[in-house]
Amino acid sequence: MATDVKPTRKNLMAIEDRIELSEQGHDTLEKKRDGLIMEFMDILDQAKDVRQNVEDQYGRAQRAINMARAMEGDVAVRGAASALTEYPEITTESMNIMGVVVPQIESSKVKKPLDERGYGVLGTSARIDEAADAYEELIETIILAAEVETAMKEMLEEIEKTKRRVNALEFTLLPDLYEGQEYIEQKLEEQEREEIFRMKKIKDKKQEEAEEAEEAAAAEAEAEATASADD
Numbered sequence: 001m002a003t004d005v006k007p008t009r010k011n012l013m014a015i016e017d018r019i020e021l022s023e024q025g026h027d028t029l030e031k032k033r034d035g036l037i038m039e040f041m042d043i044l045d046q047a048k049d050v051r052q053n054v055e056d057q058y059g060r061a062q063r064a065i066n067m068a069r070a071m072e073g074d075v076a077v078r079g080a081a082s083a084l085t086e087y088p089e090i091t092t093e094s095m096n097i098m099g100v101v102v103p104q105i106e107s108s109k110v111k112k113p114l115d116e117r118g119y120g121v122l123g124t125s126a127r128i129d130e131a132a133d134a135y136e137e138l139i140e141t142i143i144l145a146a147e148v149e150t151a152m153k154e155m156l157e158e159i160e161k162t163k164r165r166v167n168a169l170e171f172t173l174l175p176d177l178y179e180g181q182e183y184i185e186q187k188l189e190e191q192e193r194e195e196i197f198r199m200k201k202i203k204d205k206k207q208e209e210a211e212e213a214e215e216a217a218a219a220e221a222e223a224e225a226t227a228s229a230d231d
Contacts, residue, residue, distance in 0.1 A: 005180045007187030015184065019177045026169040033162040035098050040155045047152050050145045057141050061134035068127040080128045083118030088139060100158045102151035107143045111136045 005011055068077050088110040094101050117132060 064131040
């Protein structure tokens with residue numbers, strides 16, 4: 001890049017302006033990257049807890065449904081499940097975290113009181129109620145896990161994108177600009193030295209010519225004085 005730049009004061013000022021803007025952009029992106037990483041670590045900790053909760057609640061739900069099947073039979077369990085008339089509803093909104101849009105997932109009608117599950121309370125045992133409770137809690141946790149996992153994915157992608165931009169500035173653009181700045185400065189210094197040398201040569205030549213003119217004038221005056229004396 002350096003040798004492609006014409007070594008002029010104007011281009012030097014332009015490169016210096018670009019360097020200043022690039023350095024500011026680099027600092028800003030570094031701060032954004034570090035902030036995103038901190039936010040990501042917080043979400044990662046939350047994701048670990050949510051994943052563990054999903055595993056624990058899934059195990060509890062499986063044990064509850066197995067117990068209900070063993071005590072009530074598959075027909076009773078399936079009948080209770082098919083009696084459900086209102087299904088969970090999911091709505092999504094957006095939240096901005098340091099310029100990254102992440103989803104917020106809201107759920108409704110997941111956990112229901114006994115009288116809204118559709119099956120007759122008198123015709124079923126507490127085992128089915130316990131299984132329903134366990135699966136409702138599991139669904140709510142799965143919804144939370146989906147929100148956290150999606151946010152983590154979006155944050156990670158933004159971190160990688162920001163890191164690439166920081167590296168591009170740090171290892172490609174700024175070194176090229178510094179190289180161009182150094183090249184122009186060196187060329188301008190060479191031109192300045194050459195100009196000083198040229199001006200000195202001109203000055204020396206003029207001084208030499210002036211001295212020769214003075215010598216010639218003095219010689220001419222001396223010749224005229226000698227001629228007058230002879231007369």
